[in-house]
Amino acid sequence: MQVLIPSALRSYTQAARVQAEGQTLAELLADLDRRHPGLRFRMVDEQDRLRPHMRVFVNGRAVHELAQPIAAGDEVAIVQALSGG
């Protein structure tokens, strides 16, 4: 499926939209990290929680759990919630 990548992570992907596969968000992020090493740790901490300010939307709906199932054809968007100075 296609994943929208925020500008802060494009140094890893070199593209705004990339392909990745998985049946859950966790699997999708693991696949993304295989294709683009280092990306996952910048958005998921060592306790397997999405870092503050990192948001994931599946088909336009916010997802907070890595165990969230996803299906082929879903549109996944990774977004950084811009804030701060």
Place this chain on the structure above:
Amino acid sequence: MGTSKSKGTGTARRQAAAARPVQRLLLMVATRKGAWLLHGDTRRREWRLDGPHFHGHVVHHLQLDPRDGRTLLAAARTGHLGPTVFRSTDCGRRWHEAERPPAFAKVDPAQAAAGPGARVVDHTFWLSPGHASERDTWWAGTSPQGLFRSEDGGRSWSGLPAVNDDPQWREWMGTVQDGTPDGPKLHSIVVDPRDPAHLLLGMSGGGVHESRDGGQSWSRLLDGLEVVEGFDAALPTFHDPHCIRLCPSQPDRLYQQNHCGIYRLDRPGTRWTRIGRRMPKKIGDVGFPLVVHPRDADCCWVFPMDAADVWPRTAPGGQPAVYATRDGGRRWQRLAAGFPAEQAWWTVKRQAMTADAADPVGLYVGNTGGELWASRDEGQRWRCIARHLPEIYAVEAALL
């Protein structure tokens, strides 16, 4: 973990005692919005600013590997992305990210509820190259407090359980509530030049600790250190060392800038002496950085700050000054020639003051207003060599 012994007191002293001729000078400046390198000429008069590197990243520390003179490590994160370490083997031309940056052990959520809880590295705060005999070994201190070691030049990092996962240490570390405004920190990782297994570290808060076995076990080094009035000095929790330095010319001598004064410790003694009592009363002896002379163990420099009522953490009276001792802390001399004489409310963070190893020693001070100041004569005269940078977090110097 390799902790081969390599006692070489005489060699260490001889190396430290020799002033290095200035070939080329490199200053590494870490800021809240990226990193810069300053390349200086042999006279330390002309400086070329190179950067930004990692523009927009919060860079807490940038360090050169003295064992090869070309490998740089940078501790970085952004406001939104997690912490990482970048590595360059060509003095900053190209950077590569660590494959496994410092990260705490994953804790099962069920166990986390019963124990001291799972932790997440917010940022790597401190980088120290390992011992000269241990090529590619590095140490890192994080916020919240954690100690990590790399044995492959910074590509991958492993936590030291004796520090990171020990329930007693976790109690001493406290929580984010107990730390500095920018998070509690493990810092001042000192490697004895005579013995790679002999380590020191500081925690803000959590005190000063010493290991003789490469970090497998630790003992407290708190005797003589004061804590805020009303608290128990016997508990590491209440100790807040700001910066600990070992004298390369006399590795048994340590200096420390603490939340509660300036101290000296001569080993094998174990009791710190508050040498800051000899500072002028109106200035006090509180600050963040402390820099030692590369060849004279009786000499160190500090940058005092205003610690009155709400702790402004700025130069006292808006008049920035470095203070130096040349007799181990019995007398202090104010060194401010060239600095603004008034209305200069600088804050200088604990990693933002450093020295080179030339003769006379060059000193460098970076402030939170983005100015970098230099002295070519051990602090007698200062001039600004860079301004308009972001808030400066750390400055390191190397002769190449």
